[in-house]
Amino acid sequence: MAACLIALSFASPYEGATQLSKREAQQAPSIREVNSVARPDGHRPVAIVGATLIDGRGGAALPDSVVIVSGERIVAVGRRSSVRLPTDAEVVDAKGLTLLPGLIDAHFHIDGDESLPAVFLTHGVTSVRDPGQWSEEYEAARKAAAPIPRLFLTGPHFDSPPPAFPQDSIIVRDAEEARSAVKRFADEGASAFKVYFRLPLGLIKVVVETAHARGLPVTSHLEIVNAADAIRAGVDGVEHVTSFGTALLSWREAEKYRQAVLADNNARREGRYRVWSGVDLDSPRARTLFDLLVERGTFISPTLAVFERRADDKQTTEMHVLGFKKMLDFVGRARRRGARIVVGSHSAVPHAERGWAYQRELELLVESGLTPMQAIVAGTMENARFFRIAERLGSIETGKLADIVLVEGDPLKNIGAMRRVKRVMLNGRWIVTSAEGK
Ligand SMILES: [Zn+2]
Ligand SMILES: [Zn+2]
Known part of the structure; x- marks a missing residue:
């Protein structure tokens, strides 16, 4: 108790409050899947x-x-x-x-393919979280006869106008709208929230505070909000290695990219490879970011497989290949520094057949520098911690x-x-x- 008080007295009141709420959130009861998963029929062990x-x-x-x-x-x-x-x-x-x-997937999209959750289950993926989708999109999969994984849903991702994916997003325009949306989706059984790349930093903070008060984590798809700012605002996870791009650029370069994306959501498709082909992972900026990720224990779901570009791919230049190499390098370095890597498949990716995106992501994590054991832990126990289900899932115990x-x-x-x-x-x-x- 005394040690705790001493530690707090050195922190600013604001930081102290954030740490407390984070700790309270971590002590919250295990988050539940939305579907009821059948038990065995017989009694034989x-x-x-x-x-x-x-x-x-x-x-x-x-x-x-x-x-x-x-x-x-x-x-x-x-x-x-x-x-x-x-x-x-x-x-x-x-x-x-x-x-x-059983493998846990932090980044699953159903994309209208209602039998895909069942296919993933037959490939060993026993829990999936869709980080941005209306729960109605899962009704057909839940009613179908084939068993499906434990389903963790978030509701649509939180974005600002004009949204990049209108059908998968909810637009929040001010703090009140953000608070009310978090509460409504939490009441409906959301197990996390995802803030999307147009949501400004101030509203990210509101989503984080409201979600944490309900014991729920917040993850983020960033492109034009600096990742370090979002992490300091309290996001628990960052989806996509590309979310770190602007935090690795000079302020001026980052602002140029931000304005291009603000003017046109599609500017990021090519733009992120241009950004990544030029990042310097030995820069002081990169070191500060790695240190922050380790200090905060932020979960990184790199979704490398969706960005994979190889020299033989269609419409692929050296710039794309180099950009992807740097993304791999970033993830390997982050893990060696002690950052928390998890596995998110993104469901449909260029270098895997239908249903095998998760396995492709594991292979790319190993290519990035994780040991196979670290990649497996990323997909099991570390993901269970990210989902806040670690006391009942994630390991064989x-x-x-x-x-x-x-x-x-x-x-x-x-x-x-x-x-x-x-x-x-x-x-x-x-x-x-x-x-x-x-
Ligand atoms: Zn995303
Ligand atoms: Zn996604």
């Missing part, structure tokens, strides 16, 4: 025997493991020699497979909900193994019991 276990927390993998599931929960985890199998268990021989927590993926081979040697999904369990129920990956 399931024993998954012989897999190499990667539990999602980043420690060494455990060969020849046993994981026991009863009902919707994991009830025992350990070495085969140390865990006794229940006599009535359904035993699954998982030799040659790697067992991981006794007491947690049984969202489990089994892949063939060793993803720590080759992250491409994450495409060879053999079994998927959601809430203690098998969704997939053998499948061909891609």
Whole structure:
């Protein structure tokens, strides 16, 4: 208590208040998915025997493991020699497979493709958050027969006129409108909010304060608000590596880009590659940004796969290729500095077939410099913290909900193994019991 008071007395009253509200927000009860996820029908426990276990927390993998599931929960985890199998268990021989927590996707878009959530589930993605969509867009997917992942919705993203995506946004024009929109979507079960790139800094602050008062996180798609300013305003997450562009430019260059985007939303399509091909990641500006990300513990969902440009791609110049390389480099450096990276697939991306964007993002995170283990943690436990569901999901631990993926081979040697999904369990129920990956 005394230490706490001393620490606070050095901070400005404003900073003290922000830290307290952030801590209160983190102590809020676990955020819930909007859909009700079925429990297993029978009462027989399931024993998954012989897999190499990667539990999602980043420690060494455990060969020849046993994981026991009863009902919707994991009830025992350990070495085969140390865990006794229940006599009535359904035993699954998982030799040659790697067992991981169900994958969590921080950036899923349904884009009118109502069967896509079910496809993602069969590929091991057991929780998805759509960071900007009316919940009505998910009604068809929720009514369909095929099981779907745990669904975390936010309502439309918050933007200012003229919005880049009118159908996916709600326009807020002042603080009162921002507060009232946050409260309404929170009442409807929103599990987070996303501020979009035209929303001015002052309104970002209002959204953050109102959301945090409800125990809900705020994430952000930035282009013309400086990322450092938005982080200091209290956003919990930043979507897209490109959101950091203007914070890496000189003020004058950043202002030129801002004005181009303010005049035409589409100026950013080419503009972001021009910006990134010219950024200097060794600059003092970059160092300050990395330090801030680490100090604040901001979650970064880079969505690299949606920006991927390779020399052989259509209409791709050296500028695009270099711009994308710098984006990869930024993410690798941020992680090495200690920033918190999570996985967001963006659902449809240029270098992955339908349904495999998440796996492509994992591969690109490894290309950016994360170890395969760090990429897996980014997609499981770190994302669970970002979603504020970490005490019931995100890792393979006794007491947690049984969202489990089994892949063939060793993803720590080759992250491409994450495409060879053999079994998927959601809430203690098998969704997939053998499948061909891609
Ligand atoms: Zn976005
Ligand atoms: Zn998006």
